Amino acid sequence: MNVNGTPYRTIWEAAGGAVEIIDQTKLPHQFVTIKLRSLDDAATAIADMWVRGAPLIGAMAAYGMYLAMGEDGSDAGLAHAAKTLTATRPTAVNLAWAVDHMTALLTPLAPADRPQAARREAARICDEDVAICNGIGEHGLAKIEQAWDAKGETGPVNILTHCNAGWLATVDWGTALAPIYKAHEAGIPVHVWVDETRPRNQGASLTAWELGQHGVPNTLIVDNAGGHLMQHGMVDLCITGTDRTTATGDVANKIGTYLKALAAHDNQVPFYVALPGPTIDWQARDGIADIPIEQRDGREVTQITGRQAGAGGTNDLVTIDLAPEGTAAANYAFDVTPARLVTGLITERGVCPATAAGLAGLYPEKAG
Amino acid sequence: MNVNGTPYRTIWEAAGGAVEIIDQTKLPHQFVTIKLRSLDDAATAIADMWVRGAPLIGAMAAYGMYLAMGEDGSDAGLAHAAKTLTATRPTAVNLAWAVDHMTALLTPLAPADRPQAARREAARICDEDVAICNGIGEHGLAKIEQAWDAKGETGPVNILTHCNAGWLATVDWGTALAPIYKAHEAGIPVHVWVDETRPRNQGASLTAWELGQHGVPNTLIVDNAGGHLMQHGMVDLCITGTDRTTATGDVANKIGTYLKALAAHDNQVPFYVALPGPTIDWQARDGIADIPIEQRDGREVTQITGRQAGAGGTNDLVTIDLAPEGTAAANYAFDVTPARLVTGLITERGVCPATAAGLAGLYPEKAG
Numbered sequence: 001m002n003v004n005g006t007p008y009r010t011i012w013e014a015a016g017g018a019v020e021i022i023d024q025t026k027l028p029h030q031f032v033t034i035k036l037r038s039l040d041d042a043a044t045a046i047a048d049m050w051v052r053g054a055p056l057i058g059a060m061a062a063y064g065m066y067l068a069m070g071e072d073g074s075d076a077g078l079a080h081a082a083k084t085l086t087a088t089r090p091t092a093v094n095l096a097w098a099v100d101h102m103t104a105l106l107t108p109l110a111p112a113d114r115p116q117a118a119r120r121e122a123a124r125i126c127d128e129d130v131a132i133c134n135g136i137g138e139h140g141l142a143k144i145e146q147a148w149d150a151k152g153e154t155g156p157v158n159i160l161t162h163c164n165a166g167w168l169a170t171v172d173w174g175t176a177l178a179p180i181y182k183a184h185e186a187g188i189p190v191h192v193w194v195d196e197t198r199p200r201n202q203g204a205s206l207t208a209w210e211l212g213q214h215g216v217p218n219t220l221i222v223d224n225a226g227g228h229l230m231q232h233g234m235v236d237l238c239i240t241g242t243d244r245t246t247a248t249g250d251v252a253n254k255i256g257t258y259l260k261a262l263a264a265h266d267n268q269v270p271f272y273v274a275l276p277g278p279t280i281d282w283q284a285r286d287g288i289a290d291i292p293i294e295q296r297d298g299r300e301v302t303q304i305t306g307r308q309a310g311a312g313g314t315n316d317l318v319t320i321d322l323a324p325e326g327t328a329a330a331n332y333a334f335d336v337t338p339a340r341l342v343t344g345l346i347t348e349r350g351v352c353p354a355t356a357a358g359l360a361g362l363y364p365e366k367a368g
Numbered sequence: 369m370n371v372n373g374t375p376y377r378t379i380w381e382a383a384g385g386a387v388e389i390i391d392q393t394k395l396p397h398q399f400v401t402i403k404l405r406s407l408d409d410a411a412t413a414i415a416d417m418w419v420r421g422a423p424l425i426g427a428m429a430a431y432g433m434y435l436a437m438g439e440d441g442s443d444a445g446l447a448h449a450a451k452t453l454t455a456t457r458p459t460a461v462n463l464a465w466a467v468d469h470m471t472a473l474l475t476p477l478a479p480a481d482r483p484q485a486a487r488r489e490a491a492r493i494c495d496e497d498v499a500i501c502n503g504i505g506e507h508g509l510a511k512i513e514q515a516w517d518a519k520g521e522t523g524p525v526n527i528l529t530h531c532n533a534g535w536l537a538t539v540d541w542g543t544a545l546a547p548i549y550k551a552h553e554a555g556i557p558v559h560v561w562v563d564e565t566r567p568r569n570q571g572a573s574l575t576a577w578e579l580g581q582h583g584v585p586n587t588l589i590v591d592n593a594g595g596h597l598m599q600h601g602m603v604d605l606c607i608t609g610t611d612r613t614t615a616t617g618d619v620a621n622k623i624g625t626y627l628k629a630l631a632a633h634d635n636q637v638p639f640y641v642a643l644p645g646p647t648i649d650w651q652a653r654d655g656i657a658d659i660p661i662e663q664r665d666g667r668e669v670t671q672i673t674g675r676q677a678g679a680g681g682t683n684d685l686v687t688i689d690l691a692p693e694g695t696a697a698a699n700y701a702f703d704v705t706p707a708r709l710v711t712g713l714i715t716e717r718g719v720c721p722a723t724a725a726g727l728a729g730l731y732p733e734k735a736g
Contacts, residue, residue, distance in 0.1 A: 008675060028692035193698075196669065198590040201690060204670075208690045220697040222566040222669055223592050224624025229704035231626070231656055255593025258599070288599055299566065301590055302572075304672060306688030320674030322569060322687055324396035324577045330561075330586040336597035341699040 001167045001181060001214045003031060009172045010056050011063060011126065013119070014057065017070060019063045023050045024168060028209035029307045029315055039068035039081050045093065047088040053169025054243065055129045055276065058094030061085050063121035067103040069118045073111035078103060093296070098125065099348055126171045132276045133173035135185035135348030140179025140274055143344070143351065146187050147236045147270070149347040156217065157183065158236045163197045163275065164206040175274040176241040177211070179346065184216050185355065192218040193229060197254060199300040199331060223256050224287065225262040237270040237345070245273070245280045249339030249354030250287025255332050259326025261341035273337070273354070280359065282366050287336035298329030316337040369535045369549060369582045371399060377540045378424050379494065382486070385438060387431045391418045392536060396577035397675045407436035407449050414463065415456040421537025422611065423497045423644065426462030429453050430490035433470040437486045441479035446471060459662075466493065493682060494539045500644045501541035503649055503716030508607065508642055509549025509554065509711070511719065514557050515604040515638070524559040524585065525551065526604045527593055530575035531565045531622035533609025533642065543642040545575070545611040551583050555662065560586040561597060565622060567699060568667040591624050595631035605638040607714070613641070613648045613733065617707030617722030618655025623700050629709035639707070641722070642714040648727065650734050655704035666697030 001007065014020040018035040026050065027033045034050060036042050042064030046049050051060045068081030082103050089095055105121055106114045147157045165176035171179060183190045192211055194347070197203035204220055211218040214321065229235050238260060242251040251257070251273045264271035284290040302323040307315045342354035352358035360367030369375065382388040386403040394400045402418060404410050410432030413419050419428045436449030448472050457463055473489055474482045515525045533544035541549060551558045562577055565571035579586040584643055589597070590675050606682060610619040610726065619625070619641045632639035652658040670691040675683045691697065710722035720726035728735030 029689075196690070198564070198592055204691045204695075208695050212695065214694055218696070220669055220691055220695050222623065223590070224566055224622075224627065225698065225700055225704075227630070228623060228628040228661065228700050231704065238371070239494075254592075255590065255596060258595040259592065259627040259631060262595070262634055263627060266630055293596065298588075300580075301588055304674065304688075304690070306672065306690045308686060308688045318676060318686065320672075320676045320689055321397075322564070322672070322674045322690060323572045323588055324580055327572075327576050327588050328586070330593065331590075332593055332596050335592075336599065352614065 001172065001210065003213045007131075009053065009126070010168060011059050011171060013123070016062050017066060020050055021045055021060070022207070023197055024052055026207045027168070029317060036067060036195070038071060039064060039084060042067050043084050045086050046085070046210065053095040054092065054279070055170040056118050056146045057089065057092050057124045059122065059129060059171050061095045061098040061363070062102055062125045062340055065099065065106070066115065066122050069106065069115040073114040081141045092286075098327065101217050103222040119127035124192050129171040130173065132348040133170050133175060133178045136175055136274050136276070136346055137173050137178030137182040139348070140272065140346040141182040143237065143270070143272060143346070144179055144183040144188060144190065151236065152253070153230070157188040158191050158193060158234055159332070160193040160195070160229065160235045160238045161207060162195040162203065162223075162257050164202040164258055166207055166210045168206050171239070175276065177207070178274065179239060180216060181214065190216060192216060193226065193235060194218050194220050195223050195226060195256070195260070196220060197256065201255070201304070214275045223366055226260050230263045230267040230269050235269050237272060238264050239274055241274050242275045242279065243334060244291055245275050245285070246280045246284040246287045246290065247280065247359060248356045249342060249345060249359060251275075251342060252287055252291045252293070253337065254336045255335050258335040258337045261337040265341045270343040271341060272344050272346050273342055277347050277349060277363055280363065280366065282368065287338065291336055293335070294333040296331045296333050298331050299327035301331050302327055369540065369580045377494070377498070378419065378536055379427050379539060382493070387435060388729060389413060389428070390418055390536070392574070393418055395536070396573045398538045405437060406439060407452055411456050414453070417650050421532075421567055422460065422462040422647070423458050423538040425457065426466040426675065427490070427494045427497060427539050429466040430470055433467065433474070434483065434486035434490050437474065438482040441482040446482070448684060460548055497539040498541065499503055500716040501538050501546045502644050504543055504644070504714055505541050505546030505550040507716070507719050508640065508714040509550040511605065511638070511640060511714070512547055512551040512556060512651050514560065515544060517725045519604065524557040524613045526559050526561060526602055528561040528563070528597065528603045528606045528628065529570065529575060530563040530591075530608045530625050530628055532570040534575055534578045536578050537576050537609070543597055543644065544607045545579070546642065547607060548584060549582065553583070558584060560584060561603060562588050562593065563591050563594060563624070563665060565624065565630070567673070569624070589679050594628050598631045598635040598637050603637050605640060607640045607642055610641050610643045610647065611702060612652070612659055613649065613713065614644050614652040614655045614658065615650045615726045615727060616653050617710060617727060619710060619715060619722075620644075620655055620659045620661070621705065621706050623703050626703040626705045629705045633709045638711040639709060640712050640714050640719075641710050645715050645717060648731065648734065650736065655706065659704055661703065662701040664699045664701050666699050669697035669699050670695055672695050
């Protein structure tokens with residue numbers, strides 16, 4: 001999508017065999033791109049979260065294999081690259097998938113053929129991700145069009161989202177934000193309520209930034225505000241992403257998603273969850289019982305980083321403490337929204353009810 | 369309650385006719401008390417929010433009238449004091465009540481008698497607030513005892529609270545936190561989940577601090593986390609305060625309270641709201657329709673203040689920007705929790721259902 005009026009993906013091939021990315025750790029305060037030229041560069045990009053978001057991490061890992069093959073296309077080089085990349089973020093499913101996939105593809109080839117084969121496959125993985133997100137966007141667009149019709153085509157369609165499931169988390173378009181970009185491009189007036197998404201503030205720092213850069217009207221709110229907005233008819237629908245979806249339609253997403261789903265249900269506001277089919281966990285059937293919830297460092301709660309106006313007009317990034325010294329903090333990264341609170345699941349194959357039957361209807365080859 | 373092991377109120381008489389307070393704008397990073405010696409000092413203390421919380425503002429205003437009478441006990445002095453104090457925070461109901469009450473009491477008296485009469489009445493108002501909060505504490509304690517019994521007296525009673533309705537908002541004890549302090553002193557093991565309470569972070573800065581100073585175990589969480597905790601049986605009951613309660617039991621409290629009440633209801637966790645009887649609005653019958661919600665400056669959302677470790681071990685307070693430059697932000701200060709989600713109202717007269725009949729039973733002289 002657009003940055004300063006220019007269309008971008010989150011990862012692309014640069015001149016001289018380099019791979020270029022946006023350093024997302026600097027957003028929203030600075031827009032900086034970085035050229036990666038080696039396996040080590042790629043590993044650092046993942047480990048230090050210059051790139052984040054499951055689909056983008058997978059794409060980065062695939063291109064990391066390409067960069068590695070340019071340095072050492074031997075069997076030993078291939079094994080080293082796979083090991084190095086896999087170790088960067090051990091729990092990232094897309095990362096492991098991409099590394100395994102590339103290894104299987106490259107192993108039978110002659111070392112001299114591996115760099116170009118890796119480059120082609122990484123590009124294909126990126127294009128496939130864009131196609132999936134594009135599909136989510138098209139199918140979700142229909143739901144925004146319905147809301148627009150229901151309002152008699154007056155006023156903007158007000159959409160609440162939580163966390164960042166935008167193009168920055170994927171290669172382009174995003175998941176939850178893809179339908180919003182599609183609606184914006186179709187000329188439907190949309191306005192997005194952006195939950196700041198404590199503790200890591202992905203809403204305030206990434207979602208507000210990417211919507212603003214692309215010209216989509218949006219307003220930042222604290223995570224506490226959505227219920228009040230829904231009580232007063234100020235939200236027409238909600239769309240969030242999900243990290244993991246059970247075969248029965250429960251969704252594990254950023255902590256706080258469940259609270260918004262409760263408020264939507266209490267106020268008859270449609271609550272949609274957008275997801276690529278590959279993120280469905282066909283083994284899990286009870287989200288609350290089956291999905292382990294990551295606990296992260298409490299300092300993400302007690303500290304925060306932002307931009308301080310400095311001398312000479314500099315925008316220095318500084319980290320401050322918010323709580324009394326020695327305060328204990330708990331930091332659960334995700335929560336599970338039961339399927340009963342989800343109006344529909346928006347996938348690249350269409351929109352279905354958040355039920356086992358609904359998902360099986362879209363993915364008959366996967367449902368057991 | 370205790371600070372560094374010493375019992376404090378939030379306002380007290382100091383030597384030499386001064387009135388002393390805690391500068392709450394410095395909390396939790398610094399504990400500083402200030403001696404107020406004049407009407408202007410008192411007005412600044414309210415206007416600049418060195419003191420905050422409706423009951424404490426009322427007490428401060430009463431003592432402000434006392435300080436004013438020491439400077440000029442004439443009719444003109446009385447009128448000037450009333451006008452000056454009322455103008456500090458025009459929408460504070462307790463402030464206007466205290467100023468009107470003191471004016472009515474002092475007007476018939478000879479100027480020479482006014483200072484001591486004002487001092488006595490201000491002290492009485494403080495003691496009355498302490499008695500009300502003590503009563504809330506005693507009645508709420510019974511609910512914590514019930515939860516303790518229900519757990520078979522194993523493990524701590526886990527209580528979730530939102531915002532700061534502790535002793536810092538009153539003269540002592542607090543409202544929502546009074547039952548918790550009573551339970552702690554009664555030897556019931558309690559553990560408090562403290563919502564940080566964006567955007568002004570009263571939970572992270574005030575509730576965590578006052579509980580910690582008094583020795584009550586507590587853990588800071590982001591506002592997004594409570595639903596997850598309740599889904600997993602980690603909350604035994606919720607207790608919050610309220611700024612305004614309708615005659616039918618709807619409660620207007622800090623933004624986000626409604627979301628926690630929804631989660632409590634969805635997980636069969638008791639949700640109590642603690643309030644002094646005088647804060648009931650007997651005219652209001654539909655909280656969502658009748659109670660106007662204050663909108664505050666969006667910069668409270670886009671900026672935040674905290675403590676930065678500086679050179680030489682200083683703890684400098686700095687304000688940083690969290691969102692992209694130019695981000696629009698909406699900042700609704702309160703939301704309304706419908707009575708149907710409230711398990712009971714804890715007042716100085718007892719605990720009642722959040723219904724018109726429940727409140728009328730406790731306050732027959734007020735219910736029409």
